[in-house]
Amino acid sequence: MKGAALRRFTGLLRKEFLQILRDPSALAIAFVLPAVLLLIIGQGVSLDARGVPVALVVQHPDALTASFTGHFEQSPYFRPLRYRDIQSAEAAMAAGKVQAIVWLPSDFSRRARANGNSPIGVIVNGVDANDARLIEGYVQQVWSTWLAAQARLQGKRSPLPLDVAARVRFNPGVSSRDYLVPGLIALIMTLTGALLTALVMAREWERGTLEALMVTRVKMREILLAKLVPYFLLGMGGMAASVAIAVFLFGIPMRGSLLVLTGTSALFMLAALGMGLLISSFARNQFVAGQIAIITTFLPAFILSGFVFDIDSMPQVVQFITHIVAARYFVAILQTLFLAGDVWSVILPNALALAIMAVIFLAAARAITHKRLD
Amino acid sequence: MWRQVLALLIKELLTVLSDRKSRVVLIGPPLIQLMVFGYAATFDLNKVPIAIYNQDRSAASRDLVAHFTGSPTFNVVANLKSEKPIDDLIDSREVRMVLVIDPRFTRNLLSGHPAPVQMIVDGRNSNTALLIQGYANNILNDYALAWNARKGAPPPPAVLDMRARFNPTLDSHWFIVPGIIALLTQLVTLLIVGMSVARERETGTFDQLLVTPLRQFDILLGKGLPSLLIGGIEATVIIAATVWWFDIPLRGELLALYFGLLLFVVSVTGIGLMISSLAVTQQQALLGAFLFMVPSVILSGFATPIANMSEWVQYLTFINPMRYFLIIVRKVFLEGADFSALTAQYWPMAVIGLVTLITAAWLFRKRLS
Incomplete structure (x- = not known):
């Protein structure tokens, strides 16, 4: 009996593998989708502002204003453009030619020499609030280095009494790509996992081949398992390819161990495939299954996973909701594995959550397929 | 048709x-x-968990700590007694930043030397790391300018007057x-x-x-x-x-x-x-x-x-x-x-x-x- 069950199962497996080979779209989902998306998007996502076009308006140029604007010219964050008056600078900002205006009024130098606290007008385009805030930070840096340089020049102490040093752990260059690419892998693997399995059960329902299978002695458990195994292998292959691209092409550091990476990826892949199987068994027709897959995978994994938007900044209710998004746990694991290393206090709870989600999805898929059988 | x-x-x-x-x-x-x-x-920071390691423990540094406790951006979850837990706190993501105030803080302030302050930031999300530094710098600058004003030190020659167009509160x-x-x-x-x-x-x-x-x-x-x-x-x-x-x-x-x-x-x-x-x-x-x-x-x-x-x-x-x-x-x-x-x-x-x-x-x- 044992042997018969095993033979049945290998027969089913063979069928699945043949089906995969016959329609190349499964192979495309596993390898082409991650590679293409990672290559294009990996070059695209960045929150680091460099060479921001900024309008400099100096109404009375002299040595003091020149020393200030000189600091802008040296800064890698800015590309200064000169404007004669504030009106033309405002017009340039409205036209999108500059992101910010730095304005030294005509009495700037006089007031600076007389009483100090001479105002420097800074106007940023606030439409992209995040970008605007980063730009404000960079302006502030330019201002404080200029103050220090001025003081040194006059042989005085720095007018700011604090000496602030910053140390950024794990990502000393504060390059946003280093944190976005690991998150991107989690996002892409969510899609791959769900896409691989979202349609497979629905297709069999739609074509009636599942009923044909049901009249044989094959058990539902075996049918689902036979679907899971080949797609799991494909998904893990895609994951390996993605990690290779991240490390060798984008130069993202990999500080965790491969063993932990493989283990947690396997858990995540089971959860993602399980979700696909669940969608598929629930919808029973490919069109609806496809619609559900589009809706439940991409945008939640994009916005609610911590890939770009920090979960800690969200309101409590929304933070609570993010717990049903499997990608959330994988993003946390991947960001830590890539940038920090095997930090167990981050990896264990997140891996546990992934395991629970995998079990729930697979059990639910199994449960609703069974119910419809009789 | x-x-x-x-x-x-x-x-x-x-x-x-x-x-x-x-x-x-x-x-x-x-x-x-x-x-x-x-x-x-949202990219706005709100109650970011931070820890403070104040080695100075005088009125001046306590005043600086109060600036951070009072800020809606930060939530001070721990006051450290040694530097040992710093790495663990950041690695496990319990806090996103640790502010370290040097033991020489007050002495330097009073003698007119730059008073050392260090921020140790979790860089796993680099955007948040930059924003945290930006907010912290604002608080530190405010503190510094207020200190100067109180002590009658000469003001800096110029200050920034920052405004945002189209979205004033960013x-x-x-x-x-x-x-x-x-x-x-x-x-x-x-x-x-x-x-x-x-x-x-x-x-x-x-x-x-x-x-x-x-x-x-x-x-x-x-x-x-x-x-x-x-x-x-x-x-x-x-x-x-x-x-x-x-x-x-x-x-x-x-x-x-x-x-x-x-x-x-x-x-x-x-x-x-x-x-x-x-x-x-x-x-x-x-x-x-x-x-x-x-x-x-x-x-x-x-x-x-x-x-x-x-x-x-x-x-x-x-x-x-x-x-x-x-x-x-x-x-x-x-x-x-x-x-x-x-x-x-x-x-x-x-x-x-x-x-x-x-x-x-x-x-x-x-x-x-």
């Missing part, structure tokens, strides 16, 4: 809306996602929520057209459609109009929620926004129909829909600025309709733009729509053989 197109349109609407699951999927999730994403998608919801209009409109449109032709191909009903007296253009109308109708209605609901629920100011012409919306839905419909007619199976169509949707959203400027992308990717975004529509939405909402300010965004979408729709219609018959 119009009667036939109308009949086809009704049939298409029925296939989309008659299936209960499909109806639920089209209407429920986009509206739920609007509410959740509207609150979730609330990132003002940037993100209008973007969600584009995001969800594209989603709904793709849900309707992304697999529609492929489904009929797979079940064989598309061949039947092709042998009716309907011309390709009529089929195109029948297939495309439902997404225009449903996409338009859902977009209207989302725009209304943006204005009245999320309180985002709508400063420009609504008509200019709707003209952009029309062109956007038409161009996404064209792309969706093209993918759908290229595919032989629904699985291929779904793959195609994802291969378009994911890069089009991430490379649209929705969350990360296009100006930060590498150059060839920036060129690639020119064929992405969402890029143009996002500019339109934000310009109309925040900058108060009218028709004339948006022509540079309108025509590329019109071109994309035209090319993809013609290609889709051409592909209808091409695939028959």
Whole structure:
């Protein structure tokens, strides 16, 4: 009996593998989708502002204003453009030619020499609030280095009494790509996992081949398992390819161990495939299954996973909701594995959550397929 | 002829809306996602957990600590007694920053030497790391200037007077929520057209459609109009929620926004129909829909600025309709733009729509053989 069950199962497996080979779209989902998306998007996502076009308006140029604007010219964050008056600078900002205006009024130098606290007008385009805030930070840096340089020049102490040093752990260059690419892998693997399995059960329902299978002695458990195994292998292959691209092409550091990476990826892949199987068994027709897959995978994994938007900044209710998004746990694991290393206090709870989600999805898929059988 | 197109349109609407699951999927999730994403998608920091290691313990440093405890941006969760737990706290993400105040802090302040303060920041999310440093620097600068004023030290020669145009409080919801209009409109449109032709191909009903007296253009109308109708209605609901629920100011012409919306839905419909007619199976169509949707959203400027992308990717975004529509939405909402300010965004979408729709219609018959 044992042997018969095993033979049945290998027969089913063979069928699945043949089906995969016959329609190349499964192979495309596993390898082409991650590679293409990672290559294009990996070059695209960045929150680091460099060479921001900024309008400099100096109404009375002299040595003091020149020393200030000189600091802008040296800064890698800015590309200064000169404007004669504030009106033309405002017009340039409205036209999108500059992101910010730095304005030294005509009495700037006089007031600076007389009483100090001479105002420097800074106007940023606030439409992209995040970008605007980063730009404000960079302006502030330019201002404080200029103050220090001025003081040194006059042989005085720095007018700011604090000496602030910053140390950024794990990502000393504060390059946003280093944190976005690991998150991107989690996002892409969510899609791959769900896409691989979202349609497979629905297709069999739609074509009636599942009923044909049901009249044989094959058990539902075996049918689902036979679907899971080949797609799991494909998904893990895609994951390996993605990690290779991240490390060798984008130069993202990999500080965790491969063993932990493989283990947690396997858990995540089971959860993602399980979700696909669940969608598929629930919808029973490919069109609806496809619609559900589009809706439940991409945008939640994009916005609610911590890939770009920090979960800690969200309101409590929304933070609570993010717990049903499997990608959330994988993003946390991947960001830590890539940038920090095997930090167990981050990896264990997140891996546990992934395991629970995998079990729930697979059990639910199994449960609703069974119910419809009789 | 119009009667036939109308009949086809009704049939298409029925296939989309008659299936209960499909109806639920089209209407429920986009509206739920609007509410959740509207609150979730923010770059603003709020109660970031930090720890302070104050080695100085005098009135001056306690005053600095109070500046941090009083800030709504930070939430001081631990006052450390030694530097040992610092790395662990950051590694485990319990805190995002540790502020270390040097034992020489007060002595240096009083003797006029720069007083050392160190920030140790978790860099795993580099954007948050930069923002944390920015906020902390603001607090430190305020403290420094206040100290100077109290001690009668000469003020710095110049100070910054910073203002933000169009979004004075730099609330990132003002940037993100209008973007969600584009995001969800594209989603709904793709849900309707992304697999529609492929489904009929797979079940064989598309061949039947092709042998009716309907011309390709009529089929195109029948297939495309439902997404225009449903996409338009859902977009209207989302725009209304943006204005009245999320309180985002709508400063420009609504008509200019709707003209952009029309062109956007038409161009996404064209792309969706093209993918759908290229595919032989629904699985291929779904793959195609994802291969378009994911890069089009991430490379649209929705969350990360296009100006930060590498150059060839920036060129690639020119064929992405969402890029143009996002500019339109934000310009109309925040900058108060009218028709004339948006022509540079309108025509590329019109071109994309035209090319993809013609290609889709051409592909209808091409695939028959």
